[in-house]
Amino acid sequence: MRSVLKTLAAALATSFALAAPVQAQGVLNIYSARHYQTDEALYANFTKATGIRINRLDGKEDELVERIRNEAAASPADLLITVDASRLEVADKLGLFQPLQSKIIDERVPANLRTPNWAAFSTRARVIVYNKFVIKPDQVPTYESLANPELKGQVCVRSGGHPYNLSLGGAFIAHVGEAATEAWARGLVANFARPPRGGDTDQLKSVAAGECGVALANTYYVARLMRSTSAADQAVMAKLGVVWPNQATWGAHINVSGAGILKHAPNKAAAVKFLEYLASDEAQVYFADGNNEWPVVKTAAARNPALDKLGSFRPDALAVGDLAKNAALAQRVYDRAGWK
Numbered sequence: 326m327r328s329v330l331k332t333l334a335a336a337l338a339t340s341f342a343l344a345a346p347v348q349a350q351g352v353l354n355i356y357s358a359r360h361y362q363t364d365e366a367l368y369a370n371f372t373k374a375t376g377i378r379i380n381r382l383d384g385k386e387d388e389l390v391e392r393i394r395n396e397a398a399a400s401p402a403d404l405l406i407t408v409d410a411s412r413l414e415v416a417d418k419l420g421l422f423q424p425l426q427s428k429i430i431d432e433r434v435p436a437n438l439r440t441p442n443w444a445a446f447s448t449r450a451r452v453i454v455y456n457k458f459v460i461k462p463d464q465v466p467t468y469e470s471l472a473n474p475e476l477k478g479q480v481c482v483r484s485g486g487h488p489y490n491l492s493l494g495g496a497f498i499a500h501v502g503e504a505a506t507e508a509w510a511r512g513l514v515a516n517f518a519r520p521p522r523g524g525d526t527d528q529l530k531s532v533a534a535g536e537c538g539v540a541l542a543n544t545y546y547v548a549r550l551m552r553s554t555s556a557a558d559q560a561v562m563a564k565l566g567v568v569w570p571n572q573a574t575w576g577a578h579i580n581v582s583g584a585g586i587l588k589h590a591p592n593k594a595a596a597v598k599f600l601e602y603l604a605s606d607e608a609q610v611y612f613a614d615g616n617n618e619w620p621v622v623k624t625a626a627a628r629n630p631a632l633d634k635l636g637s638f639r640p641d642a643l644a645v646g647d648l649a650k651n652a653a654l655a656q657r658v659y660d661r662a663g664w665k
C-alpha cells in the first residue's frame with residue numbers, strides 16, 4: 326500500500342512539474358540571437374552550479390524583439406542576449422529592458438561597456454582588411470582613409486543599414502560630428518567597387534578575389550577564416566592583411582555581444598545571477614571565445630591563437646551606449662550619402 330501511495334505521489338509530482346508554466350521558480354528563460362556551440366557548455370555549467378534550469382529560444386534579433394513586444398507582460402522571457410550595441414539600443418528604446426542592478430556587473434564590466442539597462446560580455450573590433458597584392462597598409466591607416474579618391478573603385482562593404490556599420494557611424498558622429506561623418510560616407514560610397522551586398526565574410530572573399538582592394542569586417546570573421554582548416558579559406562587569408570584603424574586618433578571601433586534583463590522578467594533573480602555568472606572569469610573566456618571575441622573582464626585571460634596573432638591594438642574608449650544612441654542618426658546620414 327505504501328509503495329502504491331509513493332508511486333501515486335511521484336506521479337502527481339511529475340504531472341505537476343509538467344503542467345507548471347515555464348516561468349516557474351528555478352527556470353530561466355533566455356531569448357538569444359547569439360548561438361555558438363561553446364555557449365552550450367556555459368548554460369550547462371550555470372545549471373550545474375545553481376540548479377536553475379535554462380529554457381532557451383534561439384532566433385533572429387528582429388523576430389525575438391517582435392515576439393517580446395507582442396508577448397508584453399505575459400512574456401516568459403527573462404533575458405535578451407544579442408550582438409551589436411545598436412541592436413541593444415533598439416530593444417532598450419522600445420522599453421523592453423529594466424534597470425540592470427548588480428554590484429558584481431558594475432565591478433567587473435568596464436563602465437564604457439555597459440549602460441544602466443544592458444551590459445556587454447564580449448567585444449569585437451571593426452577592422453580594415455586589404456589585399457596585400459593590391460593595397461599597401463599605409464594607404465589605409467584609418468576609416469577616414471577609405472574615402473580618399475585614390476581608392477576609387479577599391480572599397481567593398483556591406484549595407485549601410487546593417488547594425489555593424491550603423492554602430493561605426495554612431496562612433497564616427499561622436500568623434501568628428503555629423504557633417505564630417507556625412508562627408509566621409511559620401512567619399513566611401515564614391516569609392517565602392519560595387520553596390521553593397523552580402524555579409525562581412527563576403528567582403529573578405531571579394532577582397533581576396535581582387536573584386537576590391539579593401540573592406541571593413543569584424544575581427545571574428547577574420548579570426549574564423551584564420552582558424553579554418555578549409556583550403557579555400559586559407560587561400561583567402563593568404564591574400565589578406567589587417568590594419569588596426571585610427572591608432573593615432575580615436576582607436577579601433579569596438580562593438581559588443583551583450584544582454585539585458587527584460588522588463589516583465591518572471592525570474593529576475595535568476596537573470597541577474599546568470600549575467601553575474603557570465604561576468605565570471607571562467608564564463609568570460611567561454612563566452613568570448615565561442616565567437617572569437619575578447620572578454621570584457623580584464624582578469625579573464627583569453628586563449629585564442631587567431632586573436633593573439635592579430636596582435637594588440639588601441640581600442641576606441643567611447644562608451645558603447647553613447648555610440649549606439651547615434652545609430653539612428655547614422656542611418657539618416659548614410660541615407661543622405663547614398664550608402665544603401
Ligand code: FE
Nearest residue numbers: 408525543546
Ligand atoms: Fe556578425
